[in-house]
Amino acid sequence: MGRYGKRPEGLIDLAAEAAGLALEGIGRKAIDLLVVGTMLSHGPYGPEAFLPRLAGRLSLETAAGLRVESASGTGGMTFHAAAMALESGRYERALVVAAEKMTDQPTAVITKELSASLHTSEVATGATMPALAALVTERYLQRHGLSTAVIDLASTHARAMGALNPSAHFFQKPATLGEVESSRPVALPLRLLHCSAISDGATALVLERGAGPATVLGLGQGMDALRLVDRVELSTFVATRLAAKRAYESAHLTRKEVDLAEVHDAFSPFGMIHIEDLGICGPGEGPAWFEKGHAELNGRVPVNPSGGVVGRGHPIAASGLAEVAEVALQLRGEAGRHSIGRRPKVGLAQAMSGIGSHNFVTILGREAP
Amino acid sequence: MSAPSELLELFRCGSCQVSYLPTDGPCPHCGATARERHTVPALGTVLAATELLSPATGWPSPHRLALVELPGSVRLLAIVEGELPSVGAVVSVRRDGAIYRAGSEPAAAGIERGEGESPRVGATDPSFEPPR
Ligand SMILES: [Zn+2]
Numbered sequence: 201m202g203r204y205g206k207r208p209e210g211l212i213d214l215a216a217e218a219a220g221l222a223l224e225g226i227g228r229k230a231i232d233l234l235v236v237g238t239m240l241s242h243g244p245y246g247p248e249a250f251l252p253r254l255a256g257r258l259s260l261e262t263a264a265g266l267r268v269e270s271a272s273g274t275g276g277m278t279f280h281a282a283a284m285a286l287e288s289g290r291y292e293r294a295l296v297v298a299a300e301k302m303t304d305q306p307t308a309v310i311t312k313e314l315s316a317s318l319h320t321s322e323v324a325t326g327a328t329m330p331a332l333a334a335l336v337t338e339r340y341l342q343r344h345g346l347s348t349a350v351i352d353l354a355s356t357h358a359r360a361m362g363a364l365n366p367s368a369h370f371f372q373k374p375a376t377l378g379e380v381e382s383s384r385p386v387a388l389p390l391r392l393l394h395c396s397a398i399s400d401g402a403t404a405l406v407l408e409r410g411a412g413p414a415t416v417l418g419l420g421q422g423m424d425a426l427r428l429v430d431r432v433e434l435s436t437f438v439a440t441r442l443a444a445k446r447a448y449e450s451a452h453l454t455r456k457e458v459d460l461a462e463v464h465d466a467f468s469p470f471g472m473i474h475i476e477d478l479g480i481c482g483p484g485e486g487p488a489w490f491e492k493g494h495a496e497l498n499g500r501v502p503v504n505p506s507g508g509v510v511g512r513g514h515p516i517a518a519s520g521l522a523e524v525a526e527v528a529l530q531l532r533g534e535a536g537r538h539s540i541g542r543r544p545k546v547g548l549a550q551a552m553s554g555i556g557s558h559n560f561v562t563i564l565g566r567e568a569p
Numbered sequence: 570m571s572a573p574s575e576l577l578e579l580f581r582c583g584s585c586q587v588s589y590l591p592t593d594g595p596c597p598h599c600g601a602t603a604r605e606r607h608t609v610p611a612l613g614t615v616l617a618a619t620e621l622l623s624p625a626t627g628w629p630s631p632h633r634l635a636l637v638e639l640p641g642s643v644r645l646l647a648i649v650e651g652e653l654p655s656v657g658a659v660v661s662v663r664r665d666g667a668i669y670r671a672g673s674e675p676a677a678a679g680i681e682r683g684e685g686e687s688p689r690v691g692a693t694d695p696s697f698e699p700p701r
Contacts, residue, residue, distance in 0.1 A: 308626045315625065325648050325668050326628040331621050335636050335646075338617035342656050385622045429590075429636065429644035430597045434616065 201525055204401035204513035205369040206303045211238065211250070215299040216257045218402035222295065226406055228260055233294040235266045235282040237274035239517045240313050242305050254297060264291065271317035272466060274298055275403065275520025276551025276560030282407050283416050283562075292409055298522075299402030300515035310398055314516070317554040319427035330395055332428055332555045333467040334387035339435035340473055341389070344484030348389045352380040353490045354468035354510075355393045361497075361504055362511020364538040369399045369513025394468045399513030403521040405528065411567075414528035417546065418451025418563035420444060426557045439559035440477035440550060447548070447561035455479035458501060458563075459544030460530055462523035464552035465508045474550055475503055478561070498541035505530065505538045520551030520560065527564050576608035577662055579643055588641045611662050613637035613671070615654045616644065635671050637662055647671035
């Protein structure tokens with residue numbers, strides 16, 4: 201994957217760079233399917249033009265193409281689309297690319313564009329993505345009787361991990377608890393350092409039929425009501441639990457066999473909620489998982505060794521694919537300084553759309569399926 | 570600020586009997602279109618509240634929002650007028666065009682909770698089952 205952060209390049213340049221890295225040693229001739237995703241629509245081209253523009257840049261016009269979109273879950277969806285297409289037997293080798301260009305726009309423009317993935321009745325009250333995330337966080341803390349301070353741990357963890365990842369927005373930029381708790385309030389209890397950063401970036405990977413050092417073992421999706429007030433659960437994500445259940449079933453694995461997890465912490469407390477929804481720890485035990493060091497590189501089940509969305513930066517569509525790519529790197533023993541202590545056999549990536557309306561769980565393993 | 574005697578209009582689904590906020594669309598729970606109108610006291614319990622200090626364009630800073638539960642477990646997102654209410658507080662709710670507004674409700678005594686949940690909704694929610 202290319203570096204995430206504030207980049208001078210445009211969307212297609214970022215995507216082409218990541219694609220070039222993924223194609224090293226493989227070459228574009230072998231690719232018969234190009235699956236792409238991007239969400240935002242500012243600029244002269246909309247997301248509709250992304251596939252033909254990128255195919256042209258990569259000279260992949262002879263391949264079949266798919267463009268999918270699922271807000272911040274887009275990257276997860278691109279991977280699932282590619283895996284399903286290969287599974288159909290119709291294609292041999294897919295290049296999967298997810299990218300977003302954000303830093304060329306003022307924050308207000310990005311906030312408005314991101315609101316397109318929320319319910320219009322929520323936007324009508326002046327709700328933003330961080331506002332809804334704050335309400336979920338508040339419910340979560342209330343439900344388990346946790347203090348607001350526990351969410352700061354998730355941010356320092358994300359930044360500590362991101363600091364080790366040369367591709368991350370916050371490479372070599374850890375954050376202290378003091379910096380988190382004194383950062384600018386955004387939507388209380390969420391402060392700036394609980395929120396993922398607006399970032400440019402692209403991730404690409406090649407997926408082919410057969411088994412190898414990083415093989416797809418299981419896929420699962422889950423959906424939930426778009427509008428928060430229509431949900432049964434307000435303090436946890438039913439869409440993740442559903443996706444996880446289906447992924448574990450399709451992989452014939454249980455949560456106990458997962459050696460590492462990359463989860464979609466668009467807001468750092470979500471990292472705690474996600475590992476509970478995935479069954480990595482019990483309800484309300486997320487903060488303790490971080491506090492006791494279980495989430496660290498040498499922990500029981502390391503969480504977000506890439507830095508996660510908060511540590512890596514959040515080019516919206518790309519994040520979900522970066523999660524899968526990180527798990528693959530860890531399985532292949534190619535994660536460099538952010539390699540987890542014990543080389544994993546099974547890793548799980550979880551991506552989330554919007555505020556949890558459509559979530560994706562991908563389980564990869566070293567073993568042949 | 571509305572008096573406690575004020576009422577709020579809701580729909581009750583003709584198929585699944587669940588109450589929901591008035592909408593042009595079908596029942597958000599089962600998709601049925603048959604429904605009847607009914608009213609409930611315009612008082613609700615705050616499930617969560619937030620104060621935005623980086624609101625969207627066109628909104629004042631700070632901008633306050635609350636998730637409120639009405640009797641019958643109907644939930645809504647409301648703009649808070651005045652101070653940020655604490656979780657569990659009772660607020661008055663009024664409809665203002667397409668949105669809802671919540672204000673502090675000093676005459677909070679006597680709110681009926683119907684079959685609704687306690688303010689700590691999730692704590693007893695039977696649907697929570699982590700994957701095995
Ligand atoms: Zn119904």
